[in-house]
Amino acid sequence: MRDFRRSLFLAVLGIFLGAITLLFSFEKAVAQEKVLKIGQLGVMSGPAASWGLVNKYCIQAAAEMFNEEGGVEIDGEKYKIEFVSIDDKMDPKLAVSGMERLVYQEKIKYIIGPNVDTTAASVVPVIEAAGAINIAYAFSKALYSPPHSNSILGMIASYQAGPVIYKYLKENKGVKSISFIARNDSDPLNQRDEGVEAAKKLGLNIISSTDTYEPGTTDFFPVMSKVVKGNPDLIVLSGVAPADAPLLIKAARELGYKGLLSTETAQDIKILNEVAGKYAEGFISVGGASTPEIQSDYMKKFVERYKKVAGEWNDEAGTKVYALQMIIYTLQKAGKAALTDVEAFKKAIPEVKVRNPFLKEERILKYVGTAYFGQPRQIGVPMIVNEVRNGKFETLFIGSVED
Amino acid sequence: MSQMIINGMVLGMIYALIALGLTLIFSIMNVVNFAHGQMYMLGGFVVYYLYGVYQLNYFLALIAAALALAVIGIIFEKFFFRRVIRLAKREENTMLLAMGTALLLENLALFSFGEKQRGVPPVVTGVYEIGGGYLPAGRALVFFVALFLVIGLLLFVQYTRPGRAMRALAQDKEATYLQGVDINQISALGFAIGAALAGLAGGLLITIFAINAGSGTAVSTKAFTMIMIGGAGVVSGAILGGFVLGFCEAIGYETLPGSTTYLIIFIALILFLIVRPQGIMGRPQG
Structure with missing residues (x-):
């Protein structure tokens, strides 16, 4: 009986110690898992909420897809993607405080947003002082031209x-x-x-x-x-x-x-159909990789994931899908140093030339904009001009921005 | 010219319907309901789901929007405003509460219905040509339904017992109480009707304008402008304010560069309020 008690005690102790060891090793594994933190700042409430929310849903959908594959590889190491999202309500004051939180409190180096000229201009001093990079959706040329070099235009102007x-x-x-x-x-x-x-x-x-x-x-x-x-x-x-x-x-x-x-x-076909109905026929707008006939299989997967995240597809996402992908391509080119030093990221910008993963046809994805800003500070999103035909977007032609 | 008159008439009637609910709540409870635009937006969403998505009859969907918003109005009055009015010593408390409810409704809508603009199939189709101007059938329908609702509300307030009690309450709360009127019940009724009118306006206008979760703020701003013009708390003033703003917009957009229309409207409003702060039909303070 005594032996049995002793054996039982030892077994329980063994299980307990084993569990503690497992727990510690799990924590260690978690602690060792490397993380690439991305910020998102944009308007996510009020009438223009869709501009920022589409950015947010794009990052969330893409991050989920990357993380399921074990993360993104930079210099031979895998990084899981996490993101922090802040609503600036299209108010420059809130944009500045939001950006300060992202770069100083969260220590994030790469931020997607803001969405309009006023908020994008207000955060420039913050990102420059903190040594961060942002991909903005505002068209003012001054944001992307020297002496500024930390903002990148995320779409076609x-x-x-x-x-x-x-x-x-x-x-x-x-x-x-x-x-x-x-x-x-x-x-x-x-x-x-x-x-x-x-x-x-x-x-x-x-x-x-x-x-x-x-x-x-x-x-x-x-x-x-x-x-x-x-x-x-x-x-x-x-x-x-x-x-x-x-x-x-x-x-x-x-x-x-x-x-x-x-x-x-960029417009959304569902909104056009619901609100304008037959009157939307023939309407011409600019899209990203929205129309099904030009999407690659990867883009189709992304569309399905986006629907799960946001509840429904939004054609604006066809343009905004590029931001996170280009940050990752550039970090992969620049190497680990760019995770903490954006100067390394900037140096790698002219060298990034990859096959556009979102389009079926073979097209090069790179940074452009030198003709407009004097330096490559624009993602070379293809200029896909769509026309509404029979309640659907159909691609009229695909153009591109000059280098 | 004829297009300008058509635009002014339709806009005026739409604005009058929006302003009526706001002024009704203000007259009875002395509450500036900042959530009026958000209630309009919710009414639009009720019609969007019932008529646009689930394909229920449009007029049933419109009635459902009115009922849903009336219930929300009663809940707001009973659980939020009644208590704050009873306990608070300053008017700002109800204003802050109203702003809070506006933000609450807007964020709930954004969370529940998403960020997209929503529209419904037209209830009637076609365009009428009147004296060289165009009037789409959808706008004509909105005009006549709004006219019917405005007349119905005026008759209710003028000739029914609860309507008279509401008018009495707007004039003198204590005297109304001494006459045996249940103040709480009439306040709740007033809030319910005000909210239902906002819901009806949203449900009606989604057929021609569409809505999104953030569309309430702009509606509230215009409604405040209208009741400032017409006179806060006066039903006839709200109707007049709606038509004045509607015609100012129609004439301004037709004859002035677009960006100056609202600039001139607001300058005129400031000058007008300096001369007559109580609005066209309002009673002077004190």
């Missing part, structure tokens, strides 16, 4: 897409006259001005370019009445938010407008 779209429409659809309408806000107004310049260079007759609407407008009938009256061949919705585009299209068509409508910003 309106002044890049506009001339290409107008030229295509002039040559293929006989467009001779053009009108612009923009939200009375810094980003869309800048985009309109750039669009007007591009149209002038192409020799198009500008019928009107001063019509604007206030942020938060829901009834576009009064403002569109005036634009439609000029009966231009093309009405450009400058810098239009996905929430406003279908309402502007609907108002124009209900007022009897028969010409073309286009924008240089």
